[in-house]
Amino acid sequence: MKYLKPKQHYLDLYDRHTVKSCRDLIGIYSVPSENLPLYQGKPAPKELVDSVGKMALEWSLMFEKGNRFLKKEEVVEKWMTEDAEKDRFYEAAEPPYGIRCLTCQKEMALVHKDLWTELNKPLHVLFMYDCPNGCRPGRMFWDNSEEWTPKPHLCPKCSGKLKLKDRTTDKKFITDYLCASCGFTKTEELERTVHSQEESDPDFEFNRTRFCLSKEEGEKWRQELANMEEMKKLVDKWKxxxxxxxxxxxxxxxxxxTVVALENLLAPLCEKAQYIKFQLGTADIGKDLTVPFTVHEANPDRADLASSHALQKIVKNALAGTNWRLMSDGISYRMGILTGRLRAYEREEDLLKLVQKAVGNSSSQPPESKLGYL
Ligand SMILES: [Zn+2]
Ligand SMILES: [Zn+2]
Structure with missing residues (x-):
């Protein structure tokens, strides 16, 4: 186990990042804003600016702390998986064998094995070999057996080889370049990253209690966030x-x-048009509610299609403006008995479709038939 460390290490690291991002937020909000909007035509009073700024900071901190908590487990898990993969890759990498010294041809000895990691790039292992006779330089090979050859630093003026000299200070790595042929020199500086943030934040433990939510606080935040989400849905629904x-x-x-009211509506209308003994059958109560009906033709001059069409018109007109509709299989006529089915619309989304259809059709229809036909 070279890379993978105990979970606590990652939890601490994550909390350090949380502390840093919260302190950065405080830093951002402590800079006085420019171009503030006028308040009642004048620059806003300092107390107002301060209290609004304080509220905005509290709000941002609340989200930062809460969201950092919510992602913590997942990120720590990811880091641990990555480090476990580094260990696995390092262990599994096989050194190339039979590497010989380019000077004396003796077989060289493997002296070092190193994992190379670069952000978003595949992992590599570099093997270093030394000659038993002490010839210089040694040789280096990647895990895919490709030899690593250092790129020579060339003088930009005369293309001669540059000599390098490294120095380090507390804060920087410095490299001096010198061309032996033409005297060209240059210096490159690299900031040293602070290895332990512990050193840079003596108040870490105190800040951790300020900015890193406990499990209980974090779960409370999760709930609050869910409530806010519910509230948003509600507002969206109102909109x-x-x-x-x-x-x-x-x-x-x-x-x-109701079914009884439906019968009370249709029976007298049918009777008036000489359709008698109107009767509803047993309702079919499934996802949708449908009811069959029968009625008898009492007009001796009317039969078949003429009879069913006339009844259809009566039923459709009667149901317009109610949540019931004649089903699309229509009305059939046999031996003076007419039958059909009626469907109730109950759910909001179904009712919405029903009225949208009616509203959509309304332009070309007389007003009394609005909401009337399927
Ligand atoms: Zn050698
Ligand atoms: Zn030069």
Whole structure:
């Protein structure tokens, strides 16, 4: 186990990042804003600017702390998986055998094995070999047996070989380049990254209690976030209702009839048009509610299609403005008995479709048939 460390190491590291990002936020908010909007035509009073700034900071911190908590397990898990993979890759990498010294041809000895990691690049292992006779330089090979050859640093003026000299200070790595042929010199500096953030933040433990949520606090945040999400959905629904106000008003205006009320509506209308003994059958109560009906033709001058068409018109007109519709299989006529099925619309989304259809058709139809036909 070279890379993979105990879980606590990663939890600490994650918390250090959280502390840093929260402290950065405080830093950002502590810079006085420029171009503030005027308050009642004048520059806003300092107390107002301060209290608004404080609220904005508290708000940002709350989200940062909460969201960092929510991602913690996942990120720590990812880091541990990556480090375990580095260990596995390092262990599995096989050194090339039979590497000989380019000077004395003796077989060289493997003296070092090193894992190379670069962000978003595949892992590599580099093997270093030394000559038993002490010839210089040694040789280096990647895990795919390719030899690593250092690129010579060339003088930009005369293309001669540059000599390198490294120095380090507390804060920087410095390399001096010198061309022996033409005297060209240059210096490159690299900031030293602070290896342990512990050194850079003596108040880490204190800040950790300020910025890193405990499990209990974090779960409370998760719940609050879910509540906010619910609230947003509710507001969206109100907005949606507002947008489709005409349709929702139309739904509210529909008469929602019970089966008995339905019978009481249709029977007298049929009777008036000489269709007698109107009767509803047993309702089929599934996902949708449907009811069959029968009625008898009492007009001796009317039969077959003429009879069923006339009845269809009566039923459709009667149901317009209610949540019931004649089903699309229509009305059939046999030996003076007419049968058909009626369907109830109950769910909001179905009612919405029903009225949208009616509203959509309304332009070309007389007003009394609005909401009327399927
Ligand atoms: Zn040698
Ligand atoms: Zn030169």
């Amino acid at each position: 949606e209702k507002d947008k489709h106000k005409t349709e929702y008003d139309a739904i509210n205006n529909l008469k929602k009839l």
